[in-house]
Amino acid sequence: MGRSPCCEQAHTNRGAWTKEEDERLIAYINAHGEGCWRSLPKAAGLLRCGKSCRLRWMNYLRPDLKRGNFTEEEDEIIINLHALIGNKWSVIAGRLPGRTDNEIKNYWNTHIKRKLNARGIDPQTHRPIAGGCVRTAEEEAVASSNDIDAAAAAAEEEHSSSVDDGDLDLTISLRLPSRPFKTSPDGAATPPTASPTICFCYHLGFRGGEACSCHRASSSGYVSGYYGFTR
DNA sequence: AAAAAGATCAACCGCTACTTT
DNA sequence: GAAAGTAGCGGTTGATCTTTT
Numbered sequence: 500m501g502r503s504p505c506c507e508q509a510h511t512n513r514g515a516w517t518k519e520e521d522e523r524l525i526a527y528i529n530a531h532g533e534g535c536w537r538s539l540p541k542a543a544g545l546l547r548c549g550k551s552c553r554l555r556w557m558n559y560l561r562p563d564l565k566r567g568n569f570t571e572e573e574d575e576i577i578i579n580l581h582a583l584i585g586n587k588w589s590v591i592a593g594r595l596p597g598r599t600d601n602e603i604k605n606y607w608n609t610h611i612k613r614k615l616n617a618r619g620i621d622p623q624t625h626r627p628i629a630g631g632c633v634r635t636a637e638e639e640a641v642a643s644s645n646d647i648d649a650a651a652a653a654a655e656e657e658h659s660s661s662v663d664d665g666d667l668d669l670t671i672s673l674r675l676p677s678r679p680f681k682t683s684p685d686g687a688a689t690p691p692t693a694s695p696t697i698c699f700c701y702h703l704g705f706r707g708g709e710a711c712s713c714h715r716a717s718s719s720g721y722v723s724g725y726y727g728f729t730r
Numbered sequence: 731a732a733a734a735a736g737a738t739c740a741a742c743c744g745c746t747a748c749t750t751t
Numbered sequence: 752g753a754a755a756g757t758a759g760c761g762g763t764t765g766a767t768c769t770t771t772t
Binding site: 513514515516550551554555558559601602605606608609610 | 739
Binding site for chain 3: 514515535536537549550553557586587588589600601604
């Protein structure tokens with residue numbers, strides 16, 4: 500599918516934003532609200548692409564942003580959530596009011612990775628470094644689910660003790676194919692079309708505890724992951 | 731004081747998911 | 752159902768700042 504460029508490269512400014520550009524963007528959004536980023540630059544009189552405007556607003560100009568160092572409490576929340584859901588920076592940011600996904604991503608790469616390494620923990624797997632033993636695929640799968648449970652429990656404990664707006668709840672279900680793979684004349688096996696899935700339903704502390712969005716299953720993936728939230 | 735190395739973070743790029751036609 | 756348009760996400764880059772030699 501073809502995509503048109505998000506902006507006319509030749510007629511847009513790039514690089515650092517000037518004070519005047521910031522002021523224009525703030526004034527425009529204060530007057531008209533967020534929305535339709537593509538047409539915003541023209542309407543606001545900015546020589547920027549919509550993407551750039553959105554990023555600038557979301558990460559630096561929004562009035563509800565919290566600047567300054569991360570607290571120990573925030574560190575632990577980030578670590579626990581990362582153990583649970585991986586590099587879902589926007590989801591993690593959603594649990595830290597005033598923090599942005601970009602800020603958390605940068606903080607993770609510059610501080611927390613090192614912090615975990617210093618603790619002897621692999622930042623990607625959240626397992627002790629220098630394990631040494633080799634697991635089979637089945638053992639790996641079981642171990643992974645146990646790790647997720649542990650991370651969920653840790654995150655829930657952390658969350659309930661430090662964040663005042665809800666509980667963390669993790670639900671994991673596994674759905675295996677109820678029908679066998681089809682075999683084509685050339686011998687190639689193809690999955691059944693009834694979209695068998697392994698469904699991960701994460702509910703990260705949103706009041707109401709709505710069930711996951713499994714009904715929105717990806718049509719392309721045999722294995723799918725979901726995390727659906729409500730406030 | 732100057733240069734080099736390392737750390738930080740704002741911004742861009744490419745992609746995917748979602749929505750509309 | 753397919754194509755096109757848009758918003759948002761995550762990875763990466765590069766400019767700038769800070770620390771070390």
